[in-house]
Amino acid sequence: MFEQLLIEGVAIGACYGLFGVAVAIIYKTSDVINFAQGEMGMVATFVAYHILTVYGLPFWIAFPATMVFAILLGMAIEFCFLRPAKDPNVLGLLIITLGAEMLLMGLAGWKWGSEQKDFPFLLSVHKNVEILGLSVNEWTVGVFTLSIAIMIFLFLFFRYSRLGIAMRATQQNVNAAKIMGIKVERVFSITWAMSSFIGAIAAMFFAARSVLDPNFMMEPFMRAFAAAVLGGLTSIPGVVVGGLLMGIIENIFGYAWPEWKPIVAFVVIIIIITVRPSGLFSKHFVKKV
Amino acid sequence: MDMKRDYYEDVELFQSGTILFWSVVLLIVLFALPFFLPSYNIYLLNVILVNVILAVGLNILVGYTGQISLGHAGFFAIGAYGTSLIMMHLHLPFFVALIIAALIAAFFGFIIGLPALRLEGPYLAIATLGFGLTIMHIIGRWEIFGGRMGITAPPLDLGIPGSSLSWVIEGDIKIYYLILVMTFLLVIGAKNLMKTRVGRAFMSIRDDDIAAEVMGVNLTIYKTMSFAVSAFYAGIAGGLYGFVVGFFDPFSFNLILSIIFLVMIVVGGLGSIMGAVTGAALITYLQYDLLKNVENLPYLGTLLVNISRKWFTVIGLANFSNIALGLIMIAIVIFEPLGMFGIWIRIKKYWKTWPF
Numbered sequence: 001m002f003e004q005l006l007i008e009g010v011a012i013g014a015c016y017g018l019f020g021v022a023v024a025i026i027y028k029t030s031d032v033i034n035f036a037q038g039e040m041g042m043v044a045t046f047v048a049y050h051i052l053t054v055y056g057l058p059f060w061i062a063f064p065a066t067m068v069f070a071i072l073l074g075m076a077i078e079f080c081f082l083r084p085a086k087d088p089n090v091l092g093l094l095i096i097t098l099g100a101e102m103l104l105m106g107l108a109g110w111k112w113g114s115e116q117k118d119f120p121f122l123l124s125v126h127k128n129v130e131i132l133g134l135s136v137n138e139w140t141v142g143v144f145t146l147s148i149a150i151m152i153f154l155f156l157f158f159r160y161s162r163l164g165i166a167m168r169a170t171q172q173n174v175n176a177a178k179i180m181g182i183k184v185e186r187v188f189s190i191t192w193a194m195s196s197f198i199g200a201i202a203a204m205f206f207a208a209r210s211v212l213d214p215n216f217m218m219e220p221f222m223r224a225f226a227a228a229v230l231g232g233l234t235s236i237p238g239v240v241v242g243g244l245l246m247g248i249i250e251n252i253f254g255y256a257w258p259e260w261k262p263i264v265a266f267v268v269i270i271i272i273i274t275v276r277p278s279g280l281f282s283k284h285f286v287k288k289v
Numbered sequence: 290m291d292m293k294r295d296y297y298e299d300v301e302l303f304q305s306g307t308i309l310f311w312s313v314v315l316l317i318v319l320f321a322l323p324f325f326l327p328s329y330n331i332y333l334l335n336v337i338l339v340n341v342i343l344a345v346g347l348n349i350l351v352g353y354t355g356q357i358s359l360g361h362a363g364f365f366a367i368g369a370y371g372t373s374l375i376m377m378h379l380h381l382p383f384f385v386a387l388i389i390a391a392l393i394a395a396f397f398g399f400i401i402g403l404p405a406l407r408l409e410g411p412y413l414a415i416a417t418l419g420f421g422l423t424i425m426h427i428i429g430r431w432e433i434f435g436g437r438m439g440i441t442a443p444p445l446d447l448g449i450p451g452s453s454l455s456w457v458i459e460g461d462i463k464i465y466y467l468i469l470v471m472t473f474l475l476v477i478g479a480k481n482l483m484k485t486r487v488g489r490a491f492m493s494i495r496d497d498d499i500a501a502e503v504m505g506v507n508l509t510i511y512k513t514m515s516f517a518v519s520a521f522y523a524g525i526a527g528g529l530y531g532f533v534v535g536f537f538d539p540f541s542f543n544l545i546l547s548i549i550f551l552v553m554i555v556v557g558g559l560g561s562i563m564g565a566v567t568g569a570a571l572i573t574y575l576q577y578d579l580l581k582n583v584e585n586l587p588y589l590g591t592l593l594v595n596i597s598r599k600w601f602t603v604i605g606l607a608n609f610s611n612i613a614l615g616l617i618m619i620a621i622v623i624f625e626p627l628g629m630f631g632i633w634i635r636i637k638k639y640w641k642t643w644p645f
Contacts, residue, residue: 033411084623090410091357092622095555098548099618106611110601114608214608218544222418229415263426266419273412274404 005251011140013227013247014147015205017240019220020228021147021154022199024239027228028158029167029191032093036077036100038221040196041203042214043104044070045119046112048204049212052120059122066204067197074196075189083185108214116216121208143205150198151240158236167191171234219262223250226269231281238281300484302477319469323462331461335533337573338468339526344553344569345479345562346522351551352559353483354515355495356405357414360421361550364520366542367394367424368527370434376443383447391524397424398520402513421547429539439538442531461533468529475522480562482518491515495560549576552618558630567629572614580610 019041026034034040048066051057081096088096123142128135158164169177170187178184206220223246231242246265254261273279293299303309323331343365350356371390375381381389401420405413428434445464448456458464482488490511493501502508531537549572557568584590584606597603625631 027411033414081619081623086623088622088626091351091555091559092626094357094414095551095618096622098551099615099622101615102545102548102611102618103615106608106613106615109608109611110597110605113602113605222422222544226415226419229412233411259430260426263419263423266423270404270416270419273408273416277407277412279412 005255006248007136007140009248009251010244011136011143011247012209012251013244014240015143015202015209015243016220016224016227016246017243018143018147018150018205019199019202019224020231020239020243021151021236022195022202023225023228024233024236025154025195025198026191027233028236029171030082030188031090031171032082032097033225034195035094035097035221036104037195037199037225038203038217039101039104039108040070040073040077041199041206041221042217043073043108044196044200045203045207045212045217046108049117049119049207050112063122066200070196070200071193074192074194077196078188078192083188105214112214114214116211116213119204119207119212121204123208139205139208146201146205147240150201151236154236163187163190223265226265229279230269230272232279235279235281238279241281242279302480302484316473320466323465328461331465332533333574333577335461335465335468336530336577337570338465338472339530339533340550340553340569340573341566342472342475342529343523343526343550344557344565345476346519346526347550348554348557348559348562348565349479349482349491349522350515350519352554352561352565353488353495354491354512355498356512356515357410358417358516358519359414359544359547359551360401360417360419360424361519361523362542362544362546363421363424364394364398364523365527365530365546365550366428366539367397367520368524369531369537369542370428370440370527371524372528373440373442373531374433376446382449383445387525387528390528391521394524394527395517395521398516398518398523399513401520402516405516406509406512418544418547421542421544425539425542428542434539437538437540439536439541441536442534445532464532468533471525471529475525476562476566479522483562487511487514492560549614552614554628556617556621556628558628558633561628561630564628564630564633571629575613575617576610580613583609 019037022041023034023037026032026037044066047069048062051062051065052059077100081100082093085092085096121139123138127138129138129141131141158168166177166182166187167190169180169182170184174184177187202224203217203220207216210216224243227243227246228239229242230246231238231240233239246269249268250261250265253264257264303312322334326334343361347358347361350358368387368390371393372383372386375386375389376383379386397420401417404416408416429437434440444457445459445467446455446457447467448454458467483491490501490506493504493506494508494511494515498508534541553568553572554565555568556572557566558564579586584594593606593609594603597606621628627634
């Protein structure tokens with residue numbers, strides 16, 4: 001029983017981690033907390049749903065098309081909403097992304113209505129496979145492999161590739177990065193595209209597990225965001241570990257007190273960030289005067 | 290532009306006779322309004338006034354002290370449920386119940402203010418967001434709060450219930466006058482507070498908390514105080530809101546509500562009391578009246594219905610208010626970061642220096 005709870009917790013935690021990574025990438029480069037992340041994923045999932053059910057195309061066409069859409073959506077939001085803002089403060093950026101969130105939610109509700117739909121996903125929660133003597137469902141296997149692959153890729157990307165180094169430079173100091181010849185605007189664009197891409201994948205996994213409606217990403221987004229904060233928003237492995245911890249805590253406490261499952265995670269997070277204000281794994285920056 | 294020659298001129302409540310005159314005119318108009326408006330609009334006015342109280346309180350926290358809160362719907366809910374439940378179960382008069390509920394909200398504000406001492410930016414946002422969700426969930430779970438079904442507000446009794454001193458007021462118009470008086474007192478109170486030592490301490494924390502601390506502002510006291518005062522305002526607003534709508538459930542106090550509260554003060558102008566008032570009035574009007582039946586608008590309505598038929602769904606057109614509010618939020622930050630208060634300042638400057 002305990003093993004089963006642990007595996008389920010790890011699986012949903014990996015999904016939180018994956019989505020949290022999408023939030024963390026944007027925060028890493030541009031110091032923006034993207035509150036529209038969940039809704040960007042939601043709209044992308046709806047596009048996949050539209051292609052699959054209304055046009056009746058197979059999954060191997062719908063998936064790449066959705067990914068292209070997600071990338072374009074991320075770039076468009078950065079280009080239209082964040083780039084024109086001159087010298088905004090933290091609150092201003094927060095308001096812009098919250099505005100984008102409401103805009104996307106409204107558009108999805110306008111287009112697809114607010115009734116709940118089933119999302120036909122490749123990997124089902126109900127089909128089980130045997131791995132190492134444990135019976136786990138396909139969804140778990142899929143999300144776990146994918147999030148590990150993406151995490152390793154991102155870790156290497158930020159450490160060794162030219163673009164990844166440029167992104168880190170941009171985060172540390174935008175002006176210095178510009179002087180060094182980095183096209184900062186292009187870096188932001190690529191960041192948003194990457195984040196939207198990863199977020200859309202995670203959103204599809206969430207949709208396969210629950211139902212599809214314009215509000216379905218709200219709860220997972222908040223959990224994922226909380227998980228990212230728990231791990232420390234600036235460290236990619238930290239975010240993944242935060243997500244896993246979140247999933248495990250939620251599942252085990254949720255089993256013990258099912259009534260309090262939705263909030264147990266937040267209570268834990270508030271306690272942890274009170275003790276360690278920058279999360280578990282990120283270096284605490286001392287503010288300079 | 291406005292030159293201050295001494296301290297007393299700076300702390301004056303009304304900077305000039307013109308402002309005093311127009312404030313009095315506004316107040317008289319507000320008192321006379323119920324004689325001219327149909328009853329639905331009185332209901333709308335009540336909601337606007339409640340939101341004005343909340344926006345002024347939130348502005349003390351966000352605009353003046355520079356902290357972020359995504360959990361004000363939680364304080365609002367504490368006020369609404371607290372007032373109604375205290376009146377129902379303890380049979381206390383309305384004002385006592387309202388004050389007790391607001392103090393409970395203020396206490397929770399103080400509690401949330403404690404982690405806020407060490408957190409900033411996104412971390413503070415997640416902490417307050419978690420608080421709002423937790424409150425909503427607790428209310429939805431416990432039977433004493435009426436659970437998911439929600440509760441109906443008791444009769445609004447200004448005297449002592451069940452005795453000869455009972456004074457029940459009913460109807461939107463009477464509630465309107467009650468709320469108007471309270472709003473007036475609280476707005477004046479906030480304006481005064483900002484002119485005292487406490488208000489200046491708040492502003493110095495917003496401008497630079499390290500510098501403020503070096504100058505001798507006690508961050509622990511003033512940050513938690515800012516949260517408590519803001520939550521107190523939200524609690525009062527919530528208590529009144531319960532009687533305006535008459536019936537409420539935990540889902541009325543969701544995250545979207547907290548976001549809309551933030552929109553009000555950002556649209557109105559951060560760090561300005563009148564900005565918060567106008568922002569709350571404008572956003573509430575848009576949300577409750579103009580955008581609610583958008584298909585009835587001249588020209589735009591038919592255009593939107595046609596667009597819906599062609600590319601979207603007509604039934605989903607109700608979501609248009611979300612789209613409009615989202616666009617307003619984005620446009621305000623991009624084009625007018627100071628909100629309507631910024632526009633007002635610019636107009637004033639233009640006319641003062643006219644024709645140059």
